[in-house]
Amino acid sequence: MFYLVGVDLGGTKIATALTDTDCQILKYETVRTEASRGADAIVDQMIDEIRRLTDGLPKESILGIGVACAGLIEPGTGKVLYSPNLNWRDLPLKDMIARKLNYPVYVGNDVNMAALGELHYGAGIGKKHMICVFVGTGIGGGIVIDGHLYEGANGFAGEIGHATIDWDGPDCPGGNAGCWEGFASGTAMQRRALEALDRGETSMLREMLRGDPGKMRVELIAEAAAKGDALSQRLIDETGELLGAGCANLVNILNPERILMGGGVIRGVPELVDRVEAVIQRRALKDAAAAVEVVRARFGREAGVIGAAVLVKLAGKP
Amino acid sequence: MFYLVGVDLGGTKIATALTDTDCQILKYETVRTEASRGADAIVDQMIDEIRRLTDGLPKESILGIGVACAGLIEPGTGKVLYSPNLNWRDLPLKDMIARKLNYPVYVGNDVNMAALGELHYGAGIGKKHMICVFVGTGIGGGIVIDGHLYEGANGFAGEIGHATIDWDGPDCPGGNAGCWEGFASGTAMQRRALEALDRGETSMLREMLRGDPGKMRVELIAEAAAKGDALSQRLIDETGELLGAGCANLVNILNPERILMGGGVIRGVPELVDRVEAVIQRRALKDAAAAVEVVRARFGREAGVIGAAVLVKLAGKP
Numbered sequence: 001m002f003y004l005v006g007v008d009l010g011g012t013k014i015a016t017a018l019t020d021t022d023c024q025i026l027k028y029e030t031v032r033t034e035a036s037r038g039a040d041a042i043v044d045q046m047i048d049e050i051r052r053l054t055d056g057l058p059k060e061s062i063l064g065i066g067v068a069c070a071g072l073i074e075p076g077t078g079k080v081l082y083s084p085n086l087n088w089r090d091l092p093l094k095d096m097i098a099r100k101l102n103y104p105v106y107v108g109n110d111v112n113m114a115a116l117g118e119l120h121y122g123a124g125i126g127k128k129h130m131i132c133v134f135v136g137t138g139i140g141g142g143i144v145i146d147g148h149l150y151e152g153a154n155g156f157a158g159e160i161g162h163a164t165i166d167w168d169g170p171d172c173p174g175g176n177a178g179c180w181e182g183f184a185s186g187t188a189m190q191r192r193a194l195e196a197l198d199r200g201e202t203s204m205l206r207e208m209l210r211g212d213p214g215k216m217r218v219e220l221i222a223e224a225a226a227k228g229d230a231l232s233q234r235l236i237d238e239t240g241e242l243l244g245a246g247c248a249n250l251v252n253i254l255n256p257e258r259i260l261m262g263g264g265v266i267r268g269v270p271e272l273v274d275r276v277e278a279v280i281q282r283r284a285l286k287d288a289a290a291a292v293e294v295v296r297a298r299f300g301r302e303a304g305v306i307g308a309a310v311l312v313k314l315a316g317k318p
Numbered sequence: 319m320f321y322l323v324g325v326d327l328g329g330t331k332i333a334t335a336l337t338d339t340d341c342q343i344l345k346y347e348t349v350r351t352e353a354s355r356g357a358d359a360i361v362d363q364m365i366d367e368i369r370r371l372t373d374g375l376p377k378e379s380i381l382g383i384g385v386a387c388a389g390l391i392e393p394g395t396g397k398v399l400y401s402p403n404l405n406w407r408d409l410p411l412k413d414m415i416a417r418k419l420n421y422p423v424y425v426g427n428d429v430n431m432a433a434l435g436e437l438h439y440g441a442g443i444g445k446k447h448m449i450c451v452f453v454g455t456g457i458g459g460g461i462v463i464d465g466h467l468y469e470g471a472n473g474f475a476g477e478i479g480h481a482t483i484d485w486d487g488p489d490c491p492g493g494n495a496g497c498w499e500g501f502a503s504g505t506a507m508q509r510r511a512l513e514a515l516d517r518g519e520t521s522m523l524r525e526m527l528r529g530d531p532g533k534m535r536v537e538l539i540a541e542a543a544a545k546g547d548a549l550s551q552r553l554i555d556e557t558g559e560l561l562g563a564g565c566a567n568l569v570n571i572l573n574p575e576r577i578l579m580g581g582g583v584i585r586g587v588p589e590l591v592d593r594v595e596a597v598i599q600r601r602a603l604k605d606a607a608a609a610v611e612v613v614r615a616r617f618g619r620e621a622g623v624i625g626a627a628v629l630v631k632l633a634g635k636p
Contacts, residue, residue: 072605081605129471141571145463152573153447156606163567164601167483167501167560176566176601183485242485248494249481253459253571255470283482283494287390287399288474 003057004312005050005065005103008110008304009042011035011085016049017305021063023121023313025302027053039088043096050101063316064104066308068113069093075155078107106311112158113307114299115142116149118260120310122298129256132297133160133247134263135272139181143254161185165246184242186265189235190216196231203231218268225269239265240272244279251284251292262297270296321375322630323368323383323421326428326622327360329353329403334367335623339381341439341631343620345371357406361414368419381634382422384626386431387411393473396425424629430476431625432617433460434467436578438628440616447574450615451478451565452581453590457499461572479503483563502560504583507553508534514549521549536586543587557583558590562597569602569610580615588614 004023008015011033018027029049034041046067054062071083078094080086098105108116115132118124124132124144132142139161143150151157161181162174169178182188194213197206204224209215225232247259259280261273277294284292299306322341326333329351336345347367352359364385372380389401396412398404416423426434433450436442442450442462450460457479461468469475479499480492487496500506512531515524522542527533543550565577577598579591595612602610617624 143571145468150463150572152606153575154573154605154609156603156609157571157573159570159573159603159606162570162603164563165482165485167563174603245482245485249567250571252477252480253461253475253568254468255472255475255477257471285474285477285480285492287472288470288477291472291474 001061003054003062004309005053005062006305006308006312007046007050007065007067008113008308009033009046009067009069009086010110011070014042014046014049015302015305016046016053017302017309018053019306019309021313023117023306023309025306028302028305029053033086035086039086039091039096042086043093043100047097047100059102062103064106064312065097065101066113066311067093067097067105067107068110068304068308069107070110072156073107073109075151078105080107104312104315106308106315108308108311109155109158110304111140112142112149112151113311114262114297114303115144115260115307116310116314117299117303117307118262118297119144119149121306122303123295124258124260127258129254130258130260131160131250131254131256132260132262133243133250134297135185135243135261135265136263137187138185139246140263141250160246160250163246163249165242165249180242180246184239184246186218186268189218189221189239189265192238193221193231193235196235201231204229205232218265222269236269236272237275239269240275241279243272244276245283247276247294248280248283248289251280251288255288256292259292259294260297261294262299262303266296267300319379321372321380322627323372323380324623324626324630325364325368325383325385326431326626327351327364327385327387327404328428329388332360332364332367333620333623334364334371335620335627336371337624337627339631341435341624341627343624346620346623347371351404353404357404357409357414360404361411361418365415365418377420380421382424382630383415383419384431384629385411385415385423385425386428386622386626387425388428390474391425391427393469396423398425422630422633424626424633426626426629427473427476428622429458430460430467430469431629432580432615432621433462433578433625434628434632435617435621435625436580436615437462437467439624440621441613442576442578445576447572448576448578449478449568449572449574450578450580451561451568452615453503453561453579453583454581455505456503457564458581459568478564478568481564481567483560483567498560498564502557502564504536504586507536507539507557507583510556511539511549511553514553519549522547523550536583540587554587554590555593557587558593559597561590562594563601565594565612566598566601566607569598569606573606574610577610577612578615579612580617580621584614585618
């Protein structure tokens with residue numbers, strides 16, 4: 001039997017999985033990223049995890065290690081050009097891992113890897129033209145064109161959350177204004193909920209927070225909405241409209257056959273998928289809207305490690 | 319010697335060109351589209367033009383006819399699914415032409431054909447990842463991916479002018495709000511100029527129009543701006559910002575190596591190209607912005623016929 005290793009390396013946690021050659025998870029571990037200790041320490045943490053996961057397996061049964069990393073990854077070299085979450089610039093991640101573990105190593109952007117996993121084993125199997133929209137603290141995109149992940153001229157494609165949907169809107173870090181993720185991400189939803197409470201709006205969210213605004217979560221808003229809380233219902237309506245407006249743009253620009261939606265906000269408020277579909281039907285051009293279906297991602301938190309394993313598998317193909 | 323025929327079929331004019339096999343124009347004619355007389359009459363007009371253009375040439379020297387048509391074209395069949403400019407729905411244009419002229423016929427969307435011409439013989443030669451942005455009465459896009467025109471799942475890709483840059487903005491025909499072309503097209507620029515005059519703003523445009531708002535043109539605004547007219551200069555500044563905001567979105571989403579800008583507004587106000595580049599540098603993500611160059615299209619009004627000839631040429635290739 002042969003195995004693949006998939007790693008999902010983020011600013012808060014490192015997830016590591018051992019999979020079979022169909023990228024099915026056999027073992028799955030997570031540890032908290034010791035981000036403050038610097039790059040070498042984090043790489044060592046990751047290597048410890050991989051060693052533990054593969055302990056006792058014959059060396060030659062491990063076909064390779066795939067790493068899904070938050071940030072901009074240079075295609076080919078596996079260098080992390082920039083990762084705000086990990087506070088890295090120009091870090092030769094692939095080489096650092098390969099030096100310590102004698103396996104083939106492949107590194108990709110975490111959102112792209114999640115899209116790759118959905119494309120090969122999830123809710124996008126067999127799709128030729130698809131856009132994966134992951135809504136969490138930000139909004140990330142994985143673009144599939146002609147059945148392959150599209151990375152752009154330099155590996156930077158898919159930064160859909162930084163497209164403006166309000167050109168004259170609030171300033172965003174990085175120089176743009178009115179970025180989509182500033183309106184429609186989980187962070188934005190939570191911020192607007194807290195702002196409404198600050199303005200004195202009546203809502204059961206106030207009691208649910210028990211005086212701690214740090215407890216505001218998308219799941220809490222979904223729970224309150226289900227119980228009839230008007231503010232929470234309005235926030236979900238608005239988020240559906242805002243997510244749909246950005247998705248309609250992607251439909252008009254790229255005419256995909258499928259929009260696949262995942263990430264923590266979609267897991268927390270799954271009804272957003274249907275709302276986004278309705279907004280696309282209203283906002284996008286008629287023919288392109290009629291041709292697209294909106295579906296929910298198959299994988300949850302494990303999307304990154306599965307995609308990273310797929311990356312290893314694809315590398316072994318001609 | 320062999321020849322190609324390229325036709326650009328729009329709501330106001332039909333341009334027809336005879337080219338050599340390098341898509342160089344040898345003869346070029348335009349006639350006014352007799353749009354009110356219906357589809358059969360327009361197709362007859364086009365066929366008359368093609369016959370006149372190819373008169374005296376041996377039948378076997380004409381390799382085929384390419385038609386660049388405004389509207390949504392079904393790939394493969396050459397059927398016009400919808401053309402607002404020509405007021406057509408589900409018109410089998412390719413078959414109608416082929417029935418009367420015994421040549422191979424190929425039909426493509428006019429904006430896509432203009433992009434194809436630039437890709438093969440214009441300002442985009444050899445580019446793998448490029449977005450062509452044509453700014454005229456609307457804003458149309460031609461997306462080049464991996465060196466090929468990208469048409470999407472159903473041939474509808476590239477409708478960049480209908481992406482919103484103000485999700486809560488003014489309603490647009492078709493259900494969306496705040497569409498890019500509603501802010502940054504030539505039509506929008508002229509509309510804002512007239513609105514400013516209506517509000518009583520001081521501007522030499524008022525005298526230049528001689529009381530006829532119908533005379534408002536982008537060229538006029540450019541002329542007034544060159545003479546120091548503050549309103550016209552502000553309109554150009556604003557249009558640069560608005561065009562740049564939308565282009566920055568395309569850069570963030572698709573990471574192209576080149577943005578190619580053409581169309582009547584760019585011909586009328588060429589300085590917009592540099593302005594758009596500056597806005598992209600400010601608004602788009604740093605790495606993607608650093609990787610893109612913004613250039614002016616090579617072809618002008620003849621872009622459509624050249625691209626249509628390229629379509630014939632490509633069809634002859636394996």
